[in-house]
Amino acid sequence: MALFETHHLHKRFGDQVVLEDITLRFEENRLSGIMGPNGAGKTTCFNVLTGRYKPDRGKVLFAGEEITGLPPRRIARKGIARSFQTMNLFDEYTALDNVVLALPRVRERGFDMLHNLSANGDARDEAAAVLSRIGLRGHEYSRAGDLSYGQRRALEIGIAVAAEPRLLFLDEPTAGLGTEATVALAELIQELRRTITIVVIEHDMKFLFGLADHIFVIHWGQVIAEGSPDALRTNPWVQRSNLGELA
Amino acid sequence: MTLTKRLHDWLTIPMLVSFAILGTLPLWVEAVGLYQYLGLEILIWMIFALGFNLLLGYTGLPSFGHGAFIGIGAYAFGLTQFNVAENLWVCLIGAVLVTAAFGGLTALFLSHRKGIYFALMSIAFGQIYFFIASQWTSVTKGEDGLLNIARLPVELGVTRLQIDSTPALYYFCFVVYVFCVLLLWRLVNSPYGKVLRAIKQNDQRVAFLGYNVVLYRWSVFTLSTAVAGLAGGLFAMAQQGAYVQIMSLQWSGIVVLMTLMGGGFVSFWGPVLGVALYFAARDLLGAHTEAWALWFGLLFMALMMFKPTGLAGICHDINARLSRKPVQPGPALSESVR
Numbered sequence: 001m002a003l004f005e006t007h008h009l010h011k012r013f014g015d016q017v018v019l020e021d022i023t024l025r026f027e028e029n030r031l032s033g034i035m036g037p038n039g040a041g042k043t044t045c046f047n048v049l050t051g052r053y054k055p056d057r058g059k060v061l062f063a064g065e066e067i068t069g070l071p072p073r074r075i076a077r078k079g080i081a082r083s084f085q086t087m088n089l090f091d092e093y094t095a096l097d098n099v100v101l102a103l104p105r106v107r108e109r110g111f112d113m114l115h116n117l118s119a120n121g122d123a124r125d126e127a128a129a130v131l132s133r134i135g136l137r138g139h140e141y142s143r144a145g146d147l148s149y150g151q152r153r154a155l156e157i158g159i160a161v162a163a164e165p166r167l168l169f170l171d172e173p174t175a176g177l178g179t180e181a182t183v184a185l186a187e188l189i190q191e192l193r194r195t196i197t198i199v200v201i202e203h204d205m206k207f208l209f210g211l212a213d214h215i216f217v218i219h220w221g222q223v224i225a226e227g228s229p230d231a232l233r234t235n236p237w238v239q240r241s242n243l244g245e246l247a
Numbered sequence: 248m249t250l251t252k253r254l255h256d257w258l259t260i261p262m263l264v265s266f267a268i269l270g271t272l273p274l275w276v277e278a279v280g281l282y283q284y285l286g287l288e289i290l291i292w293m294i295f296a297l298g299f300n301l302l303l304g305y306t307g308l309p310s311f312g313h314g315a316f317i318g319i320g321a322y323a324f325g326l327t328q329f330n331v332a333e334n335l336w337v338c339l340i341g342a343v344l345v346t347a348a349f350g351g352l353t354a355l356f357l358s359h360r361k362g363i364y365f366a367l368m369s370i371a372f373g374q375i376y377f378f379i380a381s382q383w384t385s386v387t388k389g390e391d392g393l394l395n396i397a398r399l400p401v402e403l404g405v406t407r408l409q410i411d412s413t414p415a416l417y418y419f420c421f422v423v424y425v426f427c428v429l430l431l432w433r434l435v436n437s438p439y440g441k442v443l444r445a446i447k448q449n450d451q452r453v454a455f456l457g458y459n460v461v462l463y464r465w466s467v468f469t470l471s472t473a474v475a476g477l478a479g480g481l482f483a484m485a486q487q488g489a490y491v492q493i494m495s496l497q498w499s500g501i502v503v504l505m506t507l508m509g510g511g512f513v514s515f516w517g518p519v520l521g522v523a524l525y526f527a528a529r530d531l532l533g534a535h536t537e538a539w540a541l542w543f544g545l546l547f548m549a550l551m552m553f554k555p556t557g558l559a560g561i562c563h564d565i566n567a568r569l570s571r572k573p574v575q576p577g578p579a580l581s582e583s584v585r
Contacts (some may be wrong), residue, residue, distance in 0.1 A: 031424050050455070076457035088452045101445055102456050106438055110458055111466070113439045116256045161458060 001027040001064060003197050004049075004080075004167055009058035011048055018044045018222045020059070026167070031193045033163035033212035034201045041221040042201045043085060046171050050082045051075040062167070063178045069076035085172040085201075093157055097135055098144050099127035102162035127162065131237035134158040134188060154188065159190060168192070170200045174207050182207060209233075256436070261516050262428060264569060269293075269421055273414045281530055283413045287485045289526050290420040290504070291478050294427050296518030299502050304511035304518075305435060306467050307447030308357075309366040311499055312373020314366025316472040318380060318494030320346040320479020325393040325489045326386070335399040342480030343473050349376070350472025358464035360570025362448065370496065377494040392490035396483045410484075420481050427474065434470075443467055501525065504528070508550055520558040 003023040009018040018041050036042050047053045050059060050153045051072040060068045067075055072099060081102075090098050100106055100123050107133050109115075117123070128140055134154045139147060144155060153173060160168055171187070174182045182204070189211055192198060202208040209229040217225040217238055224237045295317050302308045316557045320342040327341030353372045357365055381388045387393065398416055401408040410416045434440050445453050446460055454460050483489045492498070509521025527544070532539035554560055 031253070072454045073457050073459055076455055082455060084452075088449055088455075090448045090452070092448055093445070101441060103455075104457075106441075107457050109438045109440055110442050110463075113434045113437045115438070116433070116436050117438045117441050118436065119252075119256060159452070159456070 002026055002201070003063060005061045006049065007059040007061075009045075009048060009055045009060070011044060011053060011055050012016040017054070018221050019048065020191055022218070022221075022223055024216055026197065026199050026221070027214070028166075028197050029213055030213040031189070031198045031200065032158060033208045034199065034218060035203070035208055035215055036218035037206060038203065040218045044221075045173060045218060046082065046169055050080060050169055055222055076163065079164075079166035080169070081160035081161045081163040081167075082169040083171055083173060085175055087152055087156060089152060089155060089159070090145040091143065092143050093144055094150075095131055095144055095147065095158075096124060096127050096140040098155060098159055099162045100124060102159045103127060104164055105162075123230050130158050130162045131155075133191070134161065135184065150177055150184070153177060153181070153185065157185075157188065157192075161196070165196060167197045167199065170198060172201055174202065174204045186211060249322050253286050256346050257429065257433070262335040263430065263585045264360070265428070265519060266425060266518070269424065273417055280534075283417065284485070285526060285530060287413060287417050287420060289522055290417065290424050291481045291485060292502070292522045292526070293519050294420075294481070295475055295478035296426055296502055296509075296511075296522050297427060297431055297515075298478070300515075300518045301431070301443070301467050301471045301474075303506055304513075305440065305447065306443045306464065308361065308464065308468070309435075310357075310369040310471070311366050311503060312369040312371070312376075312469070313471070313502055314496070314499035315373040315494045316346050316350055316475035317378035317479040317482060317498075318489070318491065319376060319472075321478065321483035321486075321489035321493065322380065322387055322393060322479075323535070324480035324483040325396040328396060328399065329393075333397070333399060335494055338399060339477065339480045339501065343476045343484075346476025346479060347469050347473035350475070351469040353472070354465040354468035358461050358468060364468045370499075373494070373496065373499050377491065377496070380494055381491045387489075387491065390491065392488050393483075394488050396487050396489060398484045398487065399581070401482075416484060420485075422480060423477065427477070428554035431474075432515060439463075483511060504547055507555075508547055508557050510557030510562075513563065514559030516562075517557055517559045520562075524558060 005025045005027040006022055009019055010017070022045060026048040034042050034045065044053065049053050051070050054069040058068070059066060062078055062080060065078070067078060080087070090101065091103070100117070103126055104124055106117070106123050131140055132136060134157060136151060136154055136158065139151060144152065147155060157170065157173065170189070173185055177185060186207060189198065189200070200208060200212065201208075211227060215226065215232055215233065216223050217227060219240075225232060225235045227235065271288065273283060276283060276286050299310070299313050300308050302313075323345035324338045324342040327338045331337060331341060340427070356372070357368050360368055381389055398411045401410060401419060408415070410419045442453065442458055442463055446463055450460050482493070503523035505525045506518045507521070508524055509517035509519065511517035511521065525543070528543045529539060532542055550557055558562070
């Protein structure tokens, strides 16, 4: 059984069909990818999978349980985390505080109005360990808004990782990154995949083909192909949509 | 954790300074040409504004109809005194609970909204309560207001303290102020306070971390109105009456103005500074010109244009300069709010 699957998802905005009959399966302990040209519906697909949009039709299952149409907070509590294509950090907070807030132990105490969070050494140690894992050791007390673009990207992922997810969705993690930062990010994702099932949306085909075990190709709101990176390179549909050349 | 650290979690230097200034105010207020009742007004509005800032400064929710809730608190205090029991604690608890109930009901409609929609709906609710209070004359006595609300004695079991005089009532309000400051300070530095500030910065991300943003907004609105209810109860005692004017849009605007000018967005102490500035301006400027509100309005505009972080922002700058540190908003809001 796949860890996460969708069956025949449909989504439209007004008279525009954005997703049509999308069926996906993400196996546990594998890194899956979703690729497609700009405007193909990748991010909308992610938003439907993580609860931001409700699908018009179809089913979403996580670990065998139907989660179709659940709000983001309930999906997150089931063990699904995501990062965002556009930065979604708490800019006024330090990097450490950004991560602290994502920890399940802090979330469970969210309505605690009397204890001083700064004095919670365990939570701060745990958050510091996450920052170290994503390469931000030494930046614990830097304001998120003051970090470099690459560091903010890493923190974006760090917040998602801190939530201790079973499944992590990464939306265009290389967007805006230079070559060096992209290589560092690939290393980070390789490290994370050892413990977390990951799904990556990416327009950088080389990046995705170098990482993923299985890729779904979305075009015109439909899955036009799927398979391993090697199989997709020769797939006629992929070739026809110019994605094969890019890969 | 050491005792010093534990103490520092509860008490800070600005807190002690505010306690020292306000605790001695009746001793020197007349020497600077002001009067005892002003101190009462200041304390009560500080309590109200500190509660209000949970919404505006900490959660980023612009409630522009909040004056209604201090008014509801005042009416609830008076009605409890006339109809339930002539006991200070019962009346204050009645004021807090009734106002929180109205706040909780209002928040059911507001907590799904933010930004301009939240602001407009808060004005609408504020106006609804204002008109109910002014028209429901059998209960509120309309424009005349509830008169003859007594300054009830403080029952302490073994003894009873009379607080009919203004200085005595002042010291009772001061104790309530200290209680509110300690409690609210804990609250804004707790996990709950951290989540509120995160919601202000990026509510979408907070939801994707598994927090129920709507429930947090509902709870903080209700909590803020409960504090307003407490302030309203004290105000009813101070004025020895409950009047509908306090529920008007004008007074709702004034608490926003106080909070912004004081620097509620960057400091816990913003509302306290803002309230002090407003009343000082009203009485000191007002002694020289009838157009004091015009000058105060111009001061507000100047502050918002050149120093939108308000008086607290200026204090932070001075502090940074004195300690020869570069002026930075960080390392975190949790630090800068001190």
